Amino acid sequence: MKELLRKVRRLEVKTRRMVETTFAGEYHSAFKGQGLEFDEVRPYQYGDDIRSIDWNVTAKTGEVYIKQFREEREQTLFVLFDVSGSEDFGPGQENKLLIGTEIAAILAFSALKNNDKIGLLTFSDQVERFFKPQKGRKHVLKVVRTLLTHEHEHDQTNIQLALDYVKRTLKRHGILIVISDFLDQGFERSLIHLNKKHEVILIRLFHPNERFQMGAGTIPVLDIETGRRRWLNAGDIGYRKLLNENFEEIDQRLQRLCRRYRMGYIPVNTREDYFPVLERYFRQRNRL
Structure with a gap:
């Protein structure tokens, strides 16, 4: 328990320092009141x-x-965070799951500073944890603790399932931020439907070594020719070729989708400093 509290405190100090400097102002300006x-x-x-x-x-x-x-300034920020097996990739501070956790924490503390409600859903191929949107530091710390204590249980992912769950539970207008590597398909229709009522932003996490990954484990990839999701063993002969094709195709597909339906898109290379990327996106959003 003491170790968990230390982890929560370290993450709070790190992310709050970022929030207090400039990001909270960018966040505040980026999302206007709803009337x-x-x-x-x-x-x-x-x-x-x-x-x-x-x-x-x-x-x-x-x-x-x-x-x-x-x-009317009060907003509802809702984060959907992919915690499936493919997210646990990258060494040390470059790990996708770690970077996603830090980004989610930055968003949560920004919402706290702006007196907004914050909600969270973690998912794999099922809904793992759900926190309905609430205000207050106590609630934010509970969200952060959940992010830090997540134990990997399911390798596969189902983004559509998570989106449909939010569609049923989040009735009022909100800002939906999906943090994932988007190694999935078939979720586009649900995303477009949610975008009609909510502001949607996709944060795609990727590590450049993923396209050359070798090792054990089951990894989800998209077969570009068939459009189907396939679960491959990392030692499969054709694995690297298919993964390399998917690496570029996923980015292009998401860019086209977000551009067409006016959704936000933030690609985050976990090998690089992600904070300037977030800051630049929200600053540009302020000018729209």
């Missing part, structure tokens, strides 16, 4: 829009009052 909410009434002044007159208060007081509104 206006009532703030207060005040006496009418010359030049005010008569459509803002509060007729009930005006009738009660005998003086003309208008309604004032403010931007």
